[in-house]
Amino acid sequence: MESSALVLVGAVDWVHPAWRGQFYPEGLPDDWLLSYxxxxxxAVYLAAERWxxxxPATWAQWLADTQDGFHFILETAARxxxxxxxxxxxxxxxxxEAKHVSWLDAQPDLRALAARITQHAARAEPLFVFSRSGDLARLEQVKSLKEVLGY
Incomplete structure (x- = not known):
């Protein structure tokens, strides 16, 4: 895995109907959601059923639609x-996943998350912080925490 970032924030999937008009601008075409x-x-975490x-053509498009530092974390799939x-x-x-992913919904304590981020940074290992529910307010809190900590 290539990453210079130590804290990468995201959600499970990028398609959340509740985000329309709240996170995604009104009228944004469906095929532009990932780019936005x-x-x-x-980063984005994708359940096995999703990916x-x-x-291969869709994967090529997804990779082209995202910046070089963006990561796709995939749940293990049987097939x-x-x-x-x-x-x-x-x-x-x-x-x-146990080593590199912190689930925001399961870890609502930002002090504990800050400690985990600091531990990962000390080892120069990236930590992926994801929201299963797509809670935008909590994701913004983590983005602010990341800034406060200097990552």
């Missing part, structure tokens, strides 16, 4: 015919 999402967040049947060979795409088995 990528301007606000550094395992994605074609995965295609995973792009990119340092920006990680298939996260349980051990990797």
């Amino acid at each position: 999402y990528n301007t606000q967040f550094e 395992r049947d994605v074609s 995965a015919p295609y995973v792009p060979a990119s340092g920006r795409v990680v298939v996260a088995d349980a051990a990797w």
Whole structure:
């Protein structure tokens, strides 16, 4: 995995109906959602059902639609015919996820999250902070915490 960022914030998927008009500008075409999402967040977590049947052409488009530092973290899938060979795409088995992912919904204590971020930074290991629910307010808090900590 290639990453110079130590804290990468995002949500499970970039398609959240509640984000229309709140996060995504009104009238933004569906095929521009990922490009816009990528301007606000550094990573996305995709459930196996979302990514395992994605074609190579779609993967190529997703990678082209995102910046070089953006990462796709993929839930392990029993059947995965295609995973792009990119340092920006990680298939996260349980051990990797336990080490590198902090679930915002399960870890609402920002002080504890700050301590975990500091531990990862001391080891120069990236930490991915994701919201399963897509809670924009909590994601903004984490982005602010990241700034306060200097990451």
